[in-house]
Amino acid sequence: MIYGVIFGANSYEHEISIVSAVVLKKVLKTQKKFIFCDKNKEFFLIDEEKMNAKTFSSGDYKKEKALALKRGGFFIKTMLGEKKLDIDIAINIVHGKDGEDGKIAALLDFYGVKYIGPRIEASVLSFNKVLTKLYAESVGVKTLDYKVLNLHKEQNISLDFPCILKPARLGSSIGISIVKDESELKYAKDVAFEFDEDVVVEKFVSNIKEYNLAGCMIGEKMEFSIIEEPKKNEILDFEQKYLGFSESSKVSEANISEELKQKLRDSFTKIYNHLFKGALIRCDFFVIDDEVYLNEINPNPGSLANYLFEDFTNTVDNLAKNIELEKQIKIDYTFIHSINGQKGKL
Amino acid sequence: MIYGVIFGANSYEHEISIVSAVVLKKVLKTQKKFIFCDKNKEFFLIDEEKMNAKTFSSGDYKKEKALALKRGGFFIKTMLGEKKLDIDIAINIVHGKDGEDGKIAALLDFYGVKYIGPRIEASVLSFNKVLTKLYAESVGVKTLDYKVLNLHKEQNISLDFPCILKPARLGSSIGISIVKDESELKYAKDVAFEFDEDVVVEKFVSNIKEYNLAGCMIGEKMEFSIIEEPKKNEILDFEQKYLGFSESSKVSEANISEELKQKLRDSFTKIYNHLFKGALIRCDFFVIDDEVYLNEINPNPGSLANYLFEDFTNTVDNLAKNIELEKQIKIDYTFIHSINGQKGKL
Numbered sequence: 189m190i191y192g193v194i195f196g197a198n199s200y201e202h203e204i205s206i207v208s209a210v211v212l213k214k215v216l217k218t219q220k221k222f223i224f225c226d227k228n229k230e231f232f233l234i235d236e237e238k239m240n241a242k243t244f245s246s247g248d249y250k251k252e253k254a255l256a257l258k259r260g261g262f263f264i265k266t267m268l269g270e271k272k273l274d275i276d277i278a279i280n281i282v283h284g285k286d287g288e289d290g291k292i293a294a295l296l297d298f299y300g301v302k303y304i305g306p307r308i309e310a311s312v313l314s315f316n317k318v319l320t321k322l323y324a325e326s327v328g329v330k331t332l333d334y335k336v337l338n339l340h341k342e343q344n345i346s347l348d349f350p351c352i353l354k355p356a357r358l359g360s361s362i363g364i365s366i367v368k369d370e371s372e373l374k375y376a377k378d379v380a381f382e383f384d385e386d387v388v389v390e391k392f393v394s395n396i397k398e399y400n401l402a403g404c405m406i407g408e409k410m411e412f413s414i415i416e417e418p419k420k421n422e423i424l425d426f427e428q429k430y431l432g433f434s435e436s437s438k439v440s441e442a443n444i445s446e447e448l449k450q451k452l453r454d455s456f457t458k459i460y461n462h463l464f465k466g467a468l469i470r471c472d473f474f475v476i477d478d479e480v481y482l483n484e485i486n487p488n489p490g491s492l493a494n495y496l497f498e499d500f501t502n503t504v505d506n507l508a509k510n511i512e513l514e515k516q517i518k519i520d521y522t523f524i525h526s527i528n529g530q531k532g533k534l
Numbered sequence: 535m536i537y538g539v540i541f542g543a544n545s546y547e548h549e550i551s552i553v554s555a556v557v558l559k560k561v562l563k564t565q566k567k568f569i570f571c572d573k574n575k576e577f578f579l580i581d582e583e584k585m586n587a588k589t590f591s592s593g594d595y596k597k598e599k600a601l602a603l604k605r606g607g608f609f610i611k612t613m614l615g616e617k618k619l620d621i622d623i624a625i626n627i628v629h630g631k632d633g634e635d636g637k638i639a640a641l642l643d644f645y646g647v648k649y650i651g652p653r654i655e656a657s658v659l660s661f662n663k664v665l666t667k668l669y670a671e672s673v674g675v676k677t678l679d680y681k682v683l684n685l686h687k688e689q690n691i692s693l694d695f696p697c698i699l700k701p702a703r704l705g706s707s708i709g710i711s712i713v714k715d716e717s718e719l720k721y722a723k724d725v726a727f728e729f730d731e732d733v734v735v736e737k738f739v740s741n742i743k744e745y746n747l748a749g750c751m752i753g754e755k756m757e758f759s760i761i762e763e764p765k766k767n768e769i770l771d772f773e774q775k776y777l778g779f780s781e782s783s784k785v786s787e788a789n790i791s792e793e794l795k796q797k798l799r800d801s802f803t804k805i806y807n808h809l810f811k812g813a814l815i816r817c818d819f820f821v822i823d824d825e826v827y828l829n830e831i832n833p834n835p836g837s838l839a840n841y842l843f844e845d846f847t848n849t850v851d852n853l854a855k856n857i858e859l860e861k862q863i864k865i866d867y868t869f870i871h872s873i874n875g876q877k878g879k880l
Contacts, residue, residue: 198862203869227865229605229644245867258602259575285863286644290654294640298575298632308636309665312658319655322668340754340808385808408686462686462731516544517631519573521591523549 189508190219192262192275194303196244197225197286200362200383204490206244208281211491213239217501221275223262224249225282225292231255233264233273259299277508280305281488284358288488289315297514304507306467306487313463314485317356317388324482327458331482332390332474337377339385350392353377355384366392393476398483399442401456402470402493406506410457413470413496415449417442439495448475455480466511468492468504535854536565538608538621540628540638540649542590543571546708546729547629550836552590554627557837559585563847567621569608570595571628571638577601579610579619605645623854626651627834630704634834635661643860650853652813652833659809660831663702663734670828673804677828678736678820683723685731696738699723701730712738739822744829745788747802748816748839752852756803759816759842761795763788785841794821801826812857814838814850 193216195209196202209222213236222234226249233253234243243249255262255273263270280292280303290311296303306314313323321331335345336356347367353376355363363383365376380387402413416439442449456471459482470489474481486493494500539562541555542548555568559582568580572595579599580589589595601608601619609616626638626649636657642649652660659669667677681691682702693713699722701709709729711722726733748759762785788795802817805828816835820827832839840846 198865200863202863202865203867206870227863229646241867241870245870256604290636290658291640291644294637294654295644298637298641300575308640308654309658309662312636312655313665316655318672319659319669322672323665326664326668338808462684517546517548517573519544519548521549521587524552524587524591 189277189505190221190275191216191504191508192221192223192273192278193281194223194225194278194287194292195281196227197282197292198227198229199282199284199286200358201283201285201287202227203244205281205283205287206241208283208491210239210241211494212279212281215491215494215500216504218505221273223255223273223278224252225286226250231257231262233262257295257299257301261299261301276302277511278303278305279492279504281492283488283490288486289357300513300516302508302511302513304466304468304504304511306464306469310464310467310487314469314487315357316386317354317484318386320482320485321388324459327461329455329458329482330479332393335389337380337387337389339381339387345389347373347389348391350394351389352392353380354388354390355380356386356388357384393474397475399444399452399473399475400470400493400496401452401473402468402489402496403453403456403460404468404503404507405460405462405465406503406510410453410460411503411506412453412456413493414439414441414498415444415452416496417444418472448478451478451480455482459485466507468507470496535623535851536567536621537562537850537854538567538569538619538624540569540571540624540626540633542573543628543632543638544573544575545628545630545632546704547631547633548573549590551627551629551633552587554629554837556585556587557840558625558627561837561840561846562850564851567619569601569619569624570598571632572596577603577608579608603641603645603647607645607647622648623857624649624651625838625850627838629834629836634832635703646859646862648854648857648859650812650814650850650857652810652815656810656813656833660815660833661703662732663700663830664732666828666831667734670805673807675801675804675828676825678739681735683726683733683735685727685733691735693719693735694737696740697735698738699726700734700736701726702732702734703730739820743821745790745798745819745821746816746839746842747798747819748814748835748842749799749802749806750814750849750853751806751808751811752849752856756799756806757849757852758799758802759839760785760787760844761790761798762842763790764818794824794826797824797826801828805831812853814853816842 193209193212195205224232224234232249233255254265262273278301282292290308293308293311313319324331350368353365363380367373367376400416467487470486470493472483474483497503539555539558541551570578570580578595579601599610608619624647628638636654639654639657659665670677696714699711709726713719713722746762813833816832816839818829820829843849
């Protein structure tokens, strides 16, 4: 199995995606090619030796081979024309915009490239926190009560404090504020609206119990990671969150009852629900009074949440073997022939 | 304003999209280029003279100029390299898969091409009828009660008859059956599951009042078409539905009270709701006991519903002028520099 790791793109989490790719270089014990999408949407094949931060921050990546994404795969431009890049399956590890909003998925589906990652629908439903809530409720998983503020609408919404404001369409804690009272609200709104025209407001619960669980469906069977209780400092900021996984070291399992573990796995299964087929996702849950609430779905979790799996390479290999291309439709122009028969008009 | 009309692609409605493009050739009174996406996802620039059914059904389109979609636009391959196709804005008139599921939108957003059409989120929420219902309810528009059958799940769902079965992700009446009693159910399920793994079941109401309304947001202002009461014969089949609009003749306004018209426009506005910015959509509504229910959203309606507008070209031009490219994010590698400062590791 040769993987094509796609990373970068035009996202607030562009740099995090580079970190994820560097971690995958270390932890995924199979042959890999590294496909960098730069902020301008140009693709480059990065030599494994050059997979380090400096290659990207210095702009040196531009000296690497350019790739074109077309029907059937990525192609290397050569003097004589083009040569198809030899990969069996791509891994979408672009975080945030472009990677988790459905664009990379759409490109790969459109051009017929197999990939590990959420499909378009799954991307959209996890990228937008409001849609995540609608979806979760519809499959029987609770989420915290919320209100939505919109930049364009005159709204008279009363909020309770303390609350937490989150731009609807960003991961990685960017633009998120905890608001203790009315006096802090305006600034928090300004910050959040910098990033999105929709802002989700939830009641802030301090010392809330939080558990992360990753997994994927292989064939018709769910495969789960261990359950982690993430460390936290009120709220994980951007750096804390990612310095964490960039270590690629294993974490230890949360010290909770088997019953609660099962509840978390059941909620995960309801969320995954065929919709996420093809993806290895991480769900972040809250637990309040023994009830499970979905906080968020990470359809391309940092470094694919490798640190939560016993045998990460094996899990990814099994997932990869079960992935199929989008079904193509046969087109035979019988309809046009029939219109022409009836009307001779077109 | 020079439009690039994108049509075709790998969809059950591939041929309908060709009809739509031929109609736009006639009714859109501005300069146009015709960009055909064939079933294999290859793009061709079709000479206006050759915009007729035979060009496509005979395969002659392959003799036309090939186009490559890349950063900034479509490019014509020439002997000496490439030349950018001179268009101001694309119109996505691909119906069904590829066009209305978010793929074309994703490609155009990704590569920075302005277009008329739904964005990815809007596409996903209108393409999947279950998500359409969740979305409509969330913005305060009613839909008919429903159940969802899934191909992969053992389900014990009791249905009332007569009911109507619809594949969750198809437009154009394909795969839809009216089921009068239990004896017709198995066949109808088999038909619907041919097209989708999720099937929506609604109570079938004969002689239900149906009204179609198209529109778009220009700046912050809604612009509406007239309201049409479509003719019907129990349920419009594929051919009836499209032979209709291929005429490109005007229809007359439904004979209903100004109050009901306003209710329909209000519901349309709630659905459109910024989410559909950039698109000219048609919403199909039911009215039962003076209450408005959303039936479906057509984010790329047949021939852009030109026959419903007083001055179609003017509406499209005004919409086009207000469309912006997706905002790009500045990436400056400060985060990677800071990690390296702290840990010297990457």
